[in-house]
Amino acid sequence: MKNRLREFREGKGWSQGELARRLGVSRQTINAVETDKYDPSLPLALRMSKLFGVNVPELFIDEWEPENDD
Template identity: 60%
Template sequence: MKNRLRVLRAERDWSQQELADRLSVSRQSVNAIETGRYDPSLPLAFRIADVFGLAIEQVFEPDRERQTG
């Protein structure tokens, strides 16, 4: 799943650790989501969107290549 997490975080000048603290997850989890190594659970995806004050669709989008591959 593609996401805008890194961009949204940078716009707010938050470190990965600051975002992790807001989400109650590890910094490694934030890094794994940002780099696409890990897709968050649905509840976590909604928490991420909420932290940024956005709809989930504004943060995440399906990875079309993975779906057709």
């Protein structure tokens, strides 16, 4: 799943370590999310969206499309 975490983090002037501290996770977790190597849990995604004041779909882009059975 694609995300805009780095964009929002850099917009605040925060390092990965600072964002990790604010969210209560490791810097490695932030790096893994930003590089699309790890999809965060729902609670973590919700905390991230609250911290940046945006809705989850603004932060995480789901490109999945359902099949059309018509």
